[in-house]
Amino acid sequence: MKSIIYIKELKVLNIKIGGSMKPILEIGNVSYSYHTLQGETTALNDINLSVMPGQFISIVGPSGCGKSTLLSLISGLIKPDSGSITINEKKIEDSNTNIGYMLQKDNLFEWRTVYSNVLLGLEIQNKITKSTTKTIDDMLKAYGLESFKNARPSQLSGGMRQRVALIRTLALEPDILLLDEPFSALDYQTRLEVCDDIGAILRREGKTAILVTHDLSEAISLGDIVVVLSKRPGKIRTIVPIDMEIENRTPLTSRSSPKFKDYFNLIWKELTDHV
Amino acid sequence: MSEMQEKYIKSFKRQRYKVLFFRILIFVVFISAWEASTHYKIIDSFIFSSPSRVTMTFINMCKNGQIFYHIGITLMETLVSFSLVTLIGIGMAILLWMFHSFSKIMEPYLVMLNSLPKSALAPILIVWLGSNTRTIIVTAVSVAVFGTIISIYTSFNGVDAEKVKLILTLGGNRKDIMIKLILPSSLPMIISTMKVNIGLSLVGVVIGEFLAAKAGLGYLIIYGSQVFKLDWVIMSIVILCIIAVILYSIINQIEKVYTKKISG
Numbered sequence: 107m108k109s110i111i112y113i114k115e116l117k118v119l120n121i122k123i124g125g126s127m128k129p130i131l132e133i134g135n136v137s138y139s140y141h142t143l144q145g146e147t148t149a150l151n152d153i154n155l156s157v158m159p160g161q162f163i164s165i166v167g168p169s170g171c172g173k174s175t176l177l178s179l180i181s182g183l184i185k186p187d188s189g190s191i192t193i194n195e196k197k198i199e200d201s202n203t204n205i206g207y208m209l210q211k212d213n214l215f216e217w218r219t220v221y222s223n224v225l226l227g228l229e230i231q232n233k234i235t236k237s238t239t240k241t242i243d244d245m246l247k248a249y250g251l252e253s254f255k256n257a258r259p260s261q262l263s264g265g266m267r268q269r270v271a272l273i274r275t276l277a278l279e280p281d282i283l284l285l286d287e288p289f290s291a292l293d294y295q296t297r298l299e300v301c302d303d304i305g306a307i308l309r310r311e312g313k314t315a316i317l318v319t320h321d322l323s324e325a326i327s328l329g330d331i332v333v334v335l336s337k338r339p340g341k342i343r344t345i346v347p348i349d350m351e352i353e354n355r356t357p358l359t360s361r362s363s364p365k366f367k368d369y370f371n372l373i374w375k376e377l378t379d380h381v
Numbered sequence: 382m383s384e385m386q387e388k389y390i391k392s393f394k395r396q397r398y399k400v401l402f403f404r405i406l407i408f409v410v411f412i413s414a415w416e417a418s419t420h421y422k423i424i425d426s427f428i429f430s431s432p433s434r435v436t437m438t439f440i441n442m443c444k445n446g447q448i449f450y451h452i453g454i455t456l457m458e459t460l461v462s463f464s465l466v467t468l469i470g471i472g473m474a475i476l477l478w479m480f481h482s483f484s485k486i487m488e489p490y491l492v493m494l495n496s497l498p499k500s501a502l503a504p505i506l507i508v509w510l511g512s513n514t515r516t517i518i519v520t521a522v523s524v525a526v527f528g529t530i531i532s533i534y535t536s537f538n539g540v541d542a543e544k545v546k547l548i549l550t551l552g553g554n555r556k557d558i559m560i561k562l563i564l565p566s567s568l569p570m571i572i573s574t575m576k577v578n579i580g581l582s583l584v585g586v587v588i589g590e591f592l593a594a595k596a597g598l599g600y601l602i603i604y605g606s607q608v609f610k611l612d613w614v615i616m617s618i619v620i621l622c623i624i625a626v627i628l629y630s631i632i633n634q635i636e637k638v639y640t641k642k643i644s645g
Contacts, residue, residue: 181550183546183549183550205550206550207547207550209543209546209547209550210543211543213541213543213544213547215544215561215562215565215566216643217565217566217568217643226551226561227551227552229561230548230551230552230553230557230561231551231552258643258644260644274551278551278552
């Protein structure tokens with residue numbers, strides 16, 4: 107347990123990890139509330155977070171703590187009530203940084219083939235060129251989906267569908283990838299496989315990623331840092347940097363690391379202690 | 382093939398032949414009973430006509446070409462009304478979807494217009510538009526259009542919110558949501574409203590022709606009943622039945638092709 111550093115102040119963490127590097131994403135004092143006729147619900151309260159390029163951040167917290175809201179805010183789908191979110195030191199509206207967003211369900215369109223599902227994002231952004239389609243072809247090949255190019259989504263297994271959704275997201279070459287419980291709809295075995303797959307893919311491509319999940323082992327095995335949110339209104343309870351002390355760690359090797367259990371217990375305690 | 386499988390297929394086929402047999406039986410029994418009862422003067426063939434008289438009338442009208450003229454008029458009016466209903470229905474549904482407040486404001490009026498018996502409008506339309514083809518088409522359109530708008534708009538709103546979010550996260554705007562998501566996902570619903578509409582358009586056209594026509598099957602029915610040519614009336618009804626079935630099966634076929642394309 108000694109090796110685990112507790113840092114509540116993020117700035118300290120940045121210095122430790124990033125050094126002179128500039129954060130790709132900065133969230134400062136962000137709050138957000140939902141409004142209905144029945145009243146106001148504060149979903150997030152005073153969130154501060156900096157993310158370095160190439161970092162994998164896992165966010166965990168009890169259900170309804172505003173985890174998904176945080177991703178919607180980062181992607182610019184909704185605007186914060188107060189506070190600021192900057193990407194490469196620019197406001198989201200002005201930034202030309204591409205943000206990829208993977209939702210809980212794969213949301214593949216049944217009336218399109220696998221291939222044209224993958225093309226959807228490029229089609230919308232008018233970016234279908236020789237080089238982008240080549241990238242897609244390479245990815246389909248690499249993830250074992252080449253022979254299913256012209257198949258319908260309904261002919262694929264859950265894990266394959268999720269991989270198609272990932273390629274659809276990666277086709278736009280996002281600099282930051284937001285993952286909203288992307289494995290939660292899969293059965294346990296597929297879930298482990300796809301989690302390993304996608305973890306490996308993201309590390310290989312060196313993508314910055316923010317994963318929201320309620321599965322602690324997923325959060326720990328994938329993340330460089332685990333952010334624990336409190337119950338509603340969501341506040342950052344604590345931030346735990348993960349260091350498995352293994353070279354080229356993958357979700358699989360992380361899970362079998364002896365330190366995994368310690369992190370698990372620590373974060374579990376954080377989640378349950380103060381409720 | 383195993384013995385059990387063979388047995389299963391045999392019993393399946395037997396079932397199908399049985400259904401077909403009884404369908405044909407009902408038809409044959411009905412036609413022969415009708416013919417026989419007029420032949421033996423149980424019912425008056427002057428009022429009830431008879432299969433043979435209907436057939437003779439049809440053959441005579443085919444010879445002088447009159448019947449094709451009437452069928453053509455009714456068919457043309459039906460197809461024009463049907464196309465208008467489909468276009469206006471989709472167009473209005475898109476407008477309602479684009480302007481949320483507009484749809485909120487229009488809601489009670491649409492519901493009212495949809496439940497209004499449209500045949501009540503026909504006499505006014507004659508006064509306003511005159512006794513002509515235009516009136517017939519407007520009548521037919523009014524019969525089907527409001528229900529179509531409501532069904533298609535409801536289907537637009539039933540689109541999965543997560544999928545809408547997906548389009549937004551891929552950088553799409555409302556136009557992309559409509560074109561890439563809502564229209565294709567509502568296509569099965571649009572086809573099934575078309576199935577209903579083709580029948581309704583025919584109903585509307587016949588109502589229109591009753592009141593404001595100089596040609597067409599609806600005109601033939603009204604005119605025939607006025608001059609006691611019941612052969613004309615019955616023949617026209619039979620032809621209407623056949624037209625309705627044919628038009629419906631065309632749309633049905635389109636639906637089948639579409640579903641087959643989707644399921645690969």
